[in-house]
Amino acid sequence: MEKTLLIVKPDGVVRGLIGEVISRVERKGLKIVALKMMKLSKEKAEELYSVHKGKPFFQELIEHITSAPIVAMILEGENAIQIVRNMIGATDPSKANPGTIRGDYALTITKNVVHAADSKENAEREIKVIFGTEKPIEYKRTDENWLY
Template identity: 50%
Template sequence: MERTFVMIKPDGVERGLVGEIISRIENKGLKLIQLKLIFASPDILENHYMEHRNKPFFKDLVDSMKDKPVLAMVVEGENSIKLMRIMVGDKDPLCALPGTIRGDYAIETTKNLIHASDSRESAVREITIWFGDIL
């Protein structure tokens, strides 16, 4: 079974969408292995978004999420990485298809509700950042 990292971002938690998003994941047949509601520290967020470190939006991204609650999850299932990316939808809510999480609920690109790992390597790295070495 494949595992991936999924995070409901502060805007998703604040808007009360945690139950809806978890229901979609479980209804798809994926299994929740680990969950934790955590106030994200700058260190965790900087490590998580390290590929964006030299981009102009990096500081604003970290600042907008630090010390706010997120729901970090490890999701398991056949092709879980690809399935979650499809379920999440495009990062731009104007391009996200109806039926995807972002297509149905996101309003703006900077507050797009959810993150899901984009590859096996990212999943391993992100799970380790948020949960330690559980793989």
Template identity: 50%
Template sequence: MSDSERTFVMVKPDGVQRGLIGEIVSRFEDRGLKLVGGKFMQIDEELAHEHYGEHEGKPFFDGLVDFITSGPVFAMVWEGQDATRQVRRMMGETDPADSAPGTIRGDFGLDLGRNVIHGSDHADEGANEREIDLFFDDAELVDWDQIDAEWLYE
């Protein structure tokens, strides 16, 4: 798989509280992406500040930190060809009101501040590596052979 990449995804506290972890994982698996890391965790203030650092000083920053630390999250790393773009398309637009039915946010989100899921932005060079490194040690990521890979890619 020559264009294989890894991408960071997180089910936010609202998605966890609503019992959507399994549904979201299933959607990515059904698409053919390979899960290489997963962690159910509580984000502390320090990690939240690092994760949302580019938004520090903006009026909505404190609200982001308060929300992401308000309950557990499920952090994941997915792998596949063009994985970041694939995940972003499956997630839908940041504002669920702008998301098409069939996308995660289009199906499960109603409010911009409660949009169920976070994924690294393919437009932000290095975002994947930065976010993966923030949430996972190398030892927590598993290299494995997906048995149906030959049926997913040319």
């Protein structure tokens, strides 16, 4: 089953939005197979956002993501990557639709509450950065027969 990485960024954690984000993915039917709160080091943050190295907002992005704890989770489900991208909404909250996490809870592009992997390749890479060799936990949701 497809896996993706979703992170509640420091602004989301500090603003008390961890439960809101988790609640949405749970209700959607996605399965949480790993969950972790951590404070990212500068090195890990730069690894996570390596694709943005050299961009004008890189420094600000790294400063923000390391400023307070994050909550990272691996989510499993059919088409999980695209589904979670749809649920978080556009990068810039001023363009994110209501009903999406960023559309409902964010005002600015740096403090946009969540991060989600945008491709299979990035999901695998980012999961390694955050969870290392830790393995996702296998279990059944009671509603699986009603989701698939």
